[in-house]
Amino acid sequence: VKIAVLKETRANERRVALVPAVADKLIKLGCEIHMQSDAGAASRIPDSAYKNVTFAANPQGLVGDADIVVSVQPPAMDVVDAMKDGSVLLSFVYAHKEPELTKLLRDKKITCFAMELVPRISRAQAMDALSSQAALSGYYSALLGSTNLARILPMMTTAVGSIRPAKCLVMGLGVAGLQALATARRLGAMTEGYDVRPETKEQAESLGAKFVDTGVDARGEGGYARELTQEEKDKIAAVVTKHIQQADLIITTAAIPGRPSPKLISKAQVDGMKNGAVIVDLAAEGGGNCEYTKPGETVQVGQVTIVAPLNVPSLLAEHASELYAKNQFNLIELFVKDGAIALDWGDEIIAKTALTHGGDIKNEAAKKAVE
Numbered sequence: 001v002k003i004a005v006l007k008e009t010r011a012n013e014r015r016v017a018l019v020p021a022v023a024d025k026l027i028k029l030g031c032e033i034h035m036q037s038d039a040g041a042a043s044r045i046p047d048s049a050y051k052n053v054t055f056a057a058n059p060q061g062l063v064g065d066a067d068i069v070v071s072v073q074p075p076a077m078d079v080v081d082a083m084k085d086g087s088v089l090l091s092f093v094y095a096h097k098e099p100e101l102t103k104l105l106r107d108k109k110i111t112c113f114a115m116e117l118v119p120r121i122s123r124a125q126a127m128d129a130l131s132s133q134a135a136l137s138g139y140y141s142a143l144l145g146s147t148n149l150a151r152i153l154p155m156m157t158t159a160v161g162s163i164r165p166a167k168c169l170v171m172g173l174g175v176a177g178l179q180a181l182a183t184a185r186r187l188g189a190m191t192e193g194y195d196v197r198p199e200t201k202e203q204a205e206s207l208g209a210k211f212v213d214t215g216v217d218a219r220g221e222g223g224y225a226r227e228l229t230q231e232e233k234d235k236i237a238a239v240v241t242k243h244i245q246q247a248d249l250i251i252t253t254a255a256i257p258g259r260p261s262p263k264l265i266s267k268a269q270v271d272g273m274k275n276g277a278v279i280v281d282l283a284a285e286g287g288g289n290c291e292y293t294k295p296g297e298t299v300q301v302g303q304v305t306i307v308a309p310l311n312v313p314s315l316l317a318e319h320a321s322e323l324y325a326k327n328q329f330n331l332i333e334l335f336v337k338d339g340a341i342a343l344d345w346g347d348e349i350i351a352k353t354a355l356t357h358g359g360d361i362k363n364e365a366a367k368k369a370v371e
């Protein structure tokens, strides 16, 4: 089985879909690896670190001959166009943002496994790139918040008196939010967490954080949250506003699949925040959780700083690439058997992760968004 690994071309993308240790494992599995030159360079992995791998500069030439193509971001249209009909692609796609590309994948009968579609079930955890990348983002958000504050997070006793620990509020306690809570706590902050899924209370508390209980239960499908009604929003604001106003650092991570980011912090709530407080908005990609957020920018609103970085995992490219490559390997291992591709459509992971196959868009939500 020939695998082609692309060099990422989108702005600010530093990750690579394959790292040397995982290349070795794929070779052991019976695969042949062909990489685009300098694919790992932005993750600080030189071509020379990959053993028994061949390199070529031209992506079209590379994919034309490959059974499986791997990348982090979806490949460019002309690269997909050069892929062999019926070959396999593994990458993030987000079909609703890439309707033309999705149609091309369909028309070329590519079997595309979209990494964002890996089901959130125990057996798929090792293939779950959304989670591996979100964990890194959550960690980074606490560091980024701390360096944007003009104060420290931990309590510190000095010869001239004690400094009180900072208060950190994390809104949205999925994978990223829980990692943000854990990291802020390790840095010495007093931590509080809030989510609309009640099961997150215990998870926050196990990380030494207080849970801000609003009494709202907005559990949706598949372990995700659903959108809130106006009544629920008002009920939440009545409880959460006080915590927003007391926080030195707020990290927001709230997302609803396929929808714009819910707005958790209104302009009025920002206006009531402490002088010098910082918001790190990890939901910038979907428009942000704060009404003042400008995706990709740092803005100053009065005395409050709002930081809204895009593609945070890419800032930690070395580890992000390592985890991503392992996630993809575990997925590939499901369908490469005895040196050949064998897709078992009875396997929930194969069936649910497939965006396109055999000339069809397999994922219903994507089909609706695209066709």
Ligand code: NAD
Binding pocket: 119, 120, 121, 122, 124, 125, 128, 130, 131, 134, 171, 172, 173, 174, 175, 176, 177, 194, 195, 196, 197, 222, 223, 224, 225, 226, 228, 253, 254, 255, 256, 257, 262, 264
């Ligand atoms: P996500 O990125 O979709 O959303 C982040 C968080 O925002 C979620 O916790 C969500 O409840 C919360 N949120 C949405 N609207 C909100 C609002 N108005 N106010 C406050 N919070 C709001 O989440 P994720 O990190 O991808 O995790 C989603 C779910 O999948 C979780 O239940 C998680 O435990 C589960 N999960 C399961 C597995 C597995 O079993 N393999 C792996 C990863 C995640």
